[in-house]
Structures are given as C-alpha cells and as structure tokens.
Amino acid sequence: MKKLILSILLVSCSLGVFAQDIDYARKVVKTLASPAFKGRGYAEKGDQIASAFIAGEFKKSGLLPLNGNSYFQDFDLSVNTFPGEVEVELNGKKLRAGADYLVEASSPPVQGRFQVITVDRALLNSVEKVLDLVEKAKDAFILLNDQANPSEEGPEEKKMISQAIEALKYDENLKFKGLIVCTSDKLTWTTLSFQTIRPVIVVNKKGLDPKSIQNITLNIDSRFIPKYTTRNVVGMLKGTSGSDSTLVISAHFDHLGLMGNKVYFPGANDNASGTAMLLSFVKEYARQPPKYNTVFLAFSGEEIGLLGSKAFVEHPLTDLKKIKFLVNFDLAGTGEEGIKVVNGSIFKAQFDRLTKLNQLDHLLPKVEIRGAACISDHCRFYEKGVPSFFIYTQGGIKAYHDIYDRPETLPLTEFSHYFQLMQRFFAGF
Numbered sequence: 001m002k003k004l005i006l007s008i009l010l011v012s013c014s015l016g017v018f019a020q021d022i023d024y025a026r027k028v029v030k031t032l033a034s035p036a037f038k039g040r041g042y043a044e045k046g047d048q049i050a051s052a053f054i055a056g057e058f059k060k061s062g063l064l065p066l067n068g069n070s071y072f073q074d075f076d077l078s079v080n081t082f083p084g085e086v087e088v089e090l091n092g093k094k095l096r097a098g099a100d101y102l103v104e105a106s107s108p109p110v111q112g113r114f115q116v117i118t119v120d121r122a123l124l125n126s127v128e129k130v131l132d133l134v135e136k137a138k139d140a141f142i143l144l145n146d147q148a149n150p151s152e153e154g155p156e157e158k159k160m161i162s163q164a165i166e167a168l169k170y171d172e173n174l175k176f177k178g179l180i181v182c183t184s185d186k187l188t189w190t191t192l193s194f195q196t197i198r199p200v201i202v203v204n205k206k207g208l209d210p211k212s213i214q215n216i217t218l219n220i221d222s223r224f225i226p227k228y229t230t231r232n233v234v235g236m237l238k239g240t241s242g243s244d245s246t247l248v249i250s251a252h253f254d255h256l257g258l259m260g261n262k263v264y265f266p267g268a269n270d271n272a273s274g275t276a277m278l279l280s281f282v283k284e285y286a287r288q289p290p291k292y293n294t295v296f297l298a299f300s301g302e303e304i305g306l307l308g309s310k311a312f313v314e315h316p317l318t319d320l321k322k323i324k325f326l327v328n329f330d331l332a333g334t335g336e337e338g339i340k341v342v343n344g345s346i347f348k349a350q351f352d353r354l355t356k357l358n359q360l361d362h363l364l365p366k367v368e369i370r371g372a373a374c375i376s377d378h379c380r381f382y383e384k385g386v387p388s389f390f391i392y393t394q395g396g397i398k399a400y401h402d403i404y405d406r407p408e409t410l411p412l413t414e415f416s417h418y419f420q421l422m423q424r425f426f427a428g429f
C-alpha cells in the first residue's frame with residue numbers, strides 16, 4: 001500500500017513537471033508569435049522586442065551573461081523591409097496580402113496603376129521573344145502564367161525558361177515596370193538583404209483567370225536599410241563537473257517580419273518553437289544544474305542568411321574548441337512523424353546513442369538520419385569543426401514561411417517527448 005501511494009505520488013509529481021513544461025513552451029510560442037512581436041523581423045524593431053523578451057527569460061533563470069555583463073551580441077546586416085502600405089489590386093479588385101499574393105522580398109517601392117501584358121511561360125523559350133516582350137512592356141507589367149505545362153518542357157527548354165524568369169526578375173538592363181508571377185504553388189515568403197530594380201508580385205492562381213488581367217494597381221512602401229544593428233542573445237550556466245568543456249544549445253528567434261503594416265509572419269513553428277525548446281532547457285537547467293557548462297545561443301539574422309551564427313563564430317564568446325557538442329533547434333513544433341537529424345551520418349556514434357535513447361522509452365515515432373546540410377545555424381559551427389546536430393520535427397501542419405504558421409494551429413504534439421529525449425541525450429555527455 002505504501003508503495004502504491006508512493007508510486008501515485010511519483011506519477012502525479014512527474015505529471016506536474018510535464019504539464020508545467022508544455023504550458024511554458026506554449027506561452028513562449030504564443031508570445032513570440034504574437035502581433036506585438038512584428039514577426040521578429042527588422043521593420044518596427046521586431047528583432048529588438050523578441051531579443052529583449054528572451055534576455056528577460058535568461059535573467060529570470062539566473063543565466064550568466066556571455067558577453068561581458070551583457071546578454072546581447074550586436075551585429076549589422078542589410079535588409080529590405082516593408083514597414084508601410086502594401087496594397088495590390090488586379091483589374092480594380094483588391095487582393096488579400098499573404099493569402100492571395102506576396103511581394104517578393106527584394107521589391108523596391110512602387111505606386112500607381114499599370115497596364116498588364118499576359119504571357120504563357122512557354123513564350124520565354126527564346127531570347128528574341130523575351131527581348132521583344134520587354135520592348136512591348138516598357139511602361140507595363142508582364143504577367144507570367146507560370147504553370148503552362150512545365151512537364152512538357154525538355155530539360156534544355158526548362159533551363160532556358162527559368163533563366164529568362166531570373167532575368168525578368170533581376171536583370172537591370174531590361175527596362176520594364178515589373179513582373180507578376182501567377183502560380184499554383186504554395187506562397188512562400190523570405191527576407192532578403194538587397195533591393196532589386198523592379199517589383200515582383202507573386203499571385204496565387206486559384207480563382208484567377210490570368211488572361212483577363214488588364215491592369216494592376218500598386219501601393220507598396222518598401223525601405224532598404226543598408227546597415228541595421230540586430231543582436232544575438234547569449235548566456236550560460238556553469239556545470240557541476242568543474243570541467244571547462246561546453247555543451248551548446250542554439251535556436252534562431254528571428255523570422256520574416258512584416259509585409260506591410262497590416263500583415264505579419266508569426267513564425268510559430270519557425271522558430272518560436274525552437275526558441276521555446278531552448279528556453280525550456282534554460283529553465284530546467286537553472287533548476288537542476290547540468291554536468292557541463294551549457295551555453296545558450298538565441299540567434300537573430302538566420303532567415304536572411306545564417307548571419308547571427310556567422311557573427312558569433314567570427315567573434316566567438318566561448319572557445320569553439322572546447323565545445324563537446326552543439327544542438328541547434330529549428331522547427332520544433334510538430335513531431336507526428338518524429339525528428340530528422342542533420343549531421344546524423346557525420347556524428348554517427350552520437351546519432352546511434354540518440355536513437356537508442358529514443359527506443360528505450362518510446363518517446364518519438366521516428367528518429368531519422370540526414371547528412372550535412374547548410375540550412376540552419378549549426379552550419380557555421382560545423383564549418384569551424386564544432387561537432388553539431390541540427391534537429392527538426394516532421395509531420396503535422398505544413399505551414400512554412402507563410403501567414404499560416406500561427407501559434408493557434410501549432411500542435412506541439414511531441415514537444416514534451418522531444419524535450420525528454422534531448423534531456424537524456426545531453427545528460428549522456
């Protein structure tokens with residue numbers, strides 16, 4: 001009986017910890033992905049608001065600042081932003097920003113009504129035809145009906161056409177007003193460090209008859225900032241072993257910011273979720289100090305080219321040679337199909353250990369291996385010889401780099417199991 005009571009107590013106790021962890025993670029995701037954080041980009045200082053919040057969490061847990069007496073590491077980047085109006089009408093009908101269209105991240109500001117010349121993708125298969133088209137479009141927009149059976153194109157033709165599209169987007173020698181790309185693909189936004197000569201509007205083809213489009217009305221306020229100072233958030237906890245070896249937990253907190261003053265990209269999965277994972281470890285290790293010194297790096301500037309992690313390895317605030325292992329969390333919010341481990345095949349012994357830990361307690365449905373891929377912040381460290389994984393969850397909601405990556409629909413299905421697995425993994429060093 002005593003034993004039974006004890007085990008009931010233990011169960012309810014661990015349930016208590018479990019419930020608190022996931023509630024905290026949800027709160028972090030909800031906060032970071034809320035409108036007040038402006039999509040954690042550079043318009044309206046979304047990055048500053050987010051980094052201040054994270055530093056506040058570091059402080060609450062008693063982390064040591066890693067940069068002298070500061071939790072921040074400043075660095076500069078160039079960025080094209082959309083802080084003001086962004087409005088698009090086709091034939092006088094207003095489109096919904098983010099849902100019906102995206103303004104390509106490099107677009108310059110543009111105001112006015114312009115004539116539209118519609119062409120099928122297939123027309124772009126010769127240089128003469130493209131030049132002829134541009135000549136005709138001098139004061140007009142070209143609308144490219146992008147999906148005219150690309151499957152029928154041979155490899156040469158396909159290459160020619162995609163080169164022509166690149167030229168229509170970016171070639172400064174071609175003089176016409178702008179490009180509209182009409183597509184059936186999912187609308188996926190990005191953020192870019194340059195501004196191009198003419199606007200490119202990507203329009204969702206659904207419910208649209210491209211041939212009927214005669215004019216476009218634009219009111220797009222974009223501002224290029226050649227030097228914007230953003231910041232990483234950096235802190236550490238001393239380990240109990242007295243060793244000077246370090247474990248590093250990283251996640252980028254930045255996202256795509258604003259596309260006009262009415263639309264923001266919440267980035268709940270990318271990467272409020274990974275930041276929530278990092279902060280969950282901050283909290284846990286503050287409560288129960290780890291064996292090794294643990295450095296926490298929350299990066300800015302990831303989406304624009306892994307720039308926060310680049311700045312860090314160029315000015316490291318911890319000895320890179322003393323890092324036993326780094327785990328970078330990016331896209332931590334689903335997990336219905338388990339996780340994928342970038343660099344798993346490079347650091348195979350650690351990958352095998354992770355897989356075994358997972359099998360032991362049936363934590364995640366799958367732990368899949370992947371080779372090297374320079375697609376998140378771990379890469380900058382890996383290039384400097386730091387043993388590292390980048391892990392992302394798989395399955396569940398497919399929202400990515402769009403207005404639908406919202407906290408309300410991010411399940412955090414396997415978050416607790418994921419946290420427990422990684423906790424065991426870190427403890428094994």
Ligand SMILES: [Zn+2]
Pocket residue numbers: 252270271302330331
């Ligand atoms: Zn990301």
